Amino acid sequence: MTVSPEPTSSTDDRHRDGADRVVAAADVTFGYAAAPVIEDVSFDVGCGEYVGIVGPNGSGKSTLLRLVLGLHEPDAGKCRLLGHPSLAFAERERVGYVAQDVTENTKRMPITVAEAVLMGRFPHAGFGRVTESDRDRVREALHTVGIEQLADRKITALSGGQRQRAYIARALAGEAELLVLDEPTVGVDAESVDAFFELLDGLNDDGMTILLVEHDIGAVIEHAARVICLNREVYFDGPPAAFAESDALSRAYGTTLGVGAGPEVDGS
Amino acid sequence: MxxxxxxxxxxxxxxxxxxxxxxxxxxxxxxxxxxxxxxYVFMHHAFLVGALIAVMAPLIGTFLVHRQLALIGDALAHTAFAGVAVGLFVNSVLGTGISPYITAVVVAMLAALAIELISEVTDAYNDVSMAIVLSTGFALGAVLISLNTGGLAVGINQYLFGNLATVSRENAALLVVLFLVVSLVVTATYKQLLYVTFDETAARVAGINVAWYNRLLTTLTAMVVVGAMQIMGVILVAAMLVVPVAAAAQVARGFREALLASVVLAQIAVLLGITLSYRYETTAGGTIVLVAVGVYIGMVIAGRLQSRRSVVGDTAVTGRIEADAEESPGD
Incomplete structure (x- = not known):
């Protein structure tokens, strides 16, 4: 009878398998062979976690999100999403996705807030008919994010912060268990950014798993429960307090350190 | 057989x-x-065909315009012209009786795939591939016509400029079939098309095969373009895909609302346009488009007045919600 394995190796085995994790990446490499964007990256996210990914511009943060979401195929390694291989993941309604404000692309598109949020219901029932209960979900979701008064507004008439709330509502309407956000606060004014992060905190308190890519390191340290610092490879993976004290940031950012860092990060 | x-x-x-x-x-x-x-029976056919086009074109056009693919109609119209030339050429050389409509549909669909392929393979902007296909289509049409002048040029003219009198019962029947196909496909895939149009990445995350729906949209466009070609003339077909849609976007808040408004406005343009073109013996395509542009200008003005009136209300609601958002953390 052997003794049960060391805790670390047991954790590693689970990482490799990733079956019980919401998100799992194992030894993932992606990009041109000579200059990979992502190299040998492993991390996972458990149920109910709030993980923030930070890193300099071009560090592969968004690419990593796309890999775990199954939008790209890794050159090496494996990504899993909610227990399934990301590329074969079919239960799409379980994942909510919020990117940078997409208004640039849809500046003139007439679409109401309610119509945009209703899209969260589309993957349910294989894109069948929208029912009254779908519309109820939309109303609830808009209420949760606090913009139910704007349901019939044209979405382009909203402020950046309100619009991002609408996209969160789209994920909530779809009953997502995992919220993936790719730099959601770009172009949103400072006050609305604070309110936006408080909304995420509230959702996380209610059990939502959050994977956030964010350029504002200060906000990640303040709100996320775990920080991953990425620049092609993982420089740090742990609690925000330890991250703030480590030299991972200066190593990952090189000489560009300090430009976007919040007051909590000294960089020393 | x-x-x-x-x-x-x-x-x-x-x-x-x-x-x-x-x-x-x-x-x-x-x-x-x-x-x-x-x-006149030809007028009955013209009104029928016009009304059908005025549903199909804005239906497809709404998705195209808001994907910033307004020019695709133009590109496909010019390749459909080449398709007509191919059909007439083959008929005159081989003595066959293939409808130029059929060759136009085939060539326009091939062109639709070519547009996709060129931007995928060469990594070019979408409008570059559209411009290339447009030029190729028109050049091919011109060369085929020049190979066999005489009978061909007369035949081509009606496809280029449209002619109310050429809508036969067979043409009308073809349009009805096309109308049924386009309406059914758009109804069945409305949600996916809307999602892809609004937010392509989120649509992919939601499990939608974006490339497939892009292809579907261009194929439907090719079909509508060929359908509209004979009454509108290839040069003006693109206008029906774009102008009523642009007009509707001026006044509509929601997507469904915009879709319905664009169909209503297109109906007005087509029915009024056909009537005027009969009355003043002007070309149908040109008249319809001029009426559509008139409607568009009217909608621009209406939209301006509408937004001026709602500015005051907007600020009030926005301010209240911003205040709510600030208070809520303390709750």
Missing amino acids: TALGDAVRAPYDLLAWLIGLWSDALAAAGDALGIGMLD
Whole structure:
């Protein structure tokens, strides 16, 4: 009878398998062979976690999100999403996705807030008919994010912060268990950014798993429960307090350190 | 062969009968109301075909315009022109009787795939591939016509500029079929098309095969373009895909609302345009487009007035919500 394995190796085995994790990446490499964007990256996210990914511009943060979401195929390694291989993941309604404000692309598109949020219901029932209960979900979701008064507004008439709330509502309407956000606060004014992060905190308190890519390191340290610092490879993976004290940031950012860092990060 | 012929014959007979009914109804209405232009069967066909186009074109056009693919109609119209030239050329050389419509549909669909392929393979902007396909289509059409001048040029003219008088019962039947196909496909795939149009990445995350729906949209566009070609003329077909949609976007808040508004505005443009073109003996395509542009200008003005009126209300609501958002953390 052997003794049960060391805790670390047991954790590693689970990482490799990733079956019980919401998100799992194992030894993932992606990009041109000579200059990979992502190299040998492993991390996972458990149920109910709030993980923030930070890193300099071009560090592969968004690419990593796309890999775990199954939008790209890794050159090496494996990504899993909610227990399934990301590329074969079919239960799409379980994942909510919020990117940078997409208004640039849809500046003139007439679409109401309610119509945009209703899209969260589309993957349910294989894109069948929208029912009254779908519309109820939309109303609830808009209420949760606090913009139910704007349901019939044209979405382009909203402020950046309100619009991002609408996209969160789209994920909530779809009953997502995992919220993936790719730099959601770009172009949103400072006050609305604070309110936006408080909304995420509230959702996380209610059990939502959050994977956030964010350029504002200060906000990640303040709100996320775990920080991953990425620049092609993982420089740090742990609690925000330890991250703030480590030299991972200066190593990952090189000489560009300090430009976007919040007051909590000294960089020393 | 006979079995196939019979299989096609029965539905066609039904369609022809229905179109005959439509014709009789319009003739009766014309008699009752004393509208002279409704005495002619070709006008009945023109109104039918025009009304069908005025549903299909804005239906597809709404998705195209808001994907910033407004020019694709133009590109496909020019390749459909090449398709017509191919059909007429083949017929005159080989003595066959292939409808130029069929060759136009085939060539336009190939062009639609070519547009996708060029931007995928060469990593070019979408409008570059559209411009290349547009030029190629027009050049091919021009060369084929020059190879066989005389009979061909006369035939081509009606496809280039449109002609109300050329809408035969067969043409009308083809348009009805096209209308049914386009309406059914758009109804069945409305949600996916909307999601892809609004937010392509989120649509992919939601499990939608974006490339497939892009292809579907361009194929439907090719079909609508060919359908509209004979009444509108290839050069002006793109306008029907774009102008009513742009007009509707000026006043509509929601997508469904915009879709309905664009269809209503297109109906107004087509019916009024056909009437005016009959009355003043002007070209149908040009008249319809000018009316559509007039409608567009009207909607721009209406939209301005509407937004000026709602600015005050907007600020009030936005301010209240911003205040709510600030208070809520303390709750």
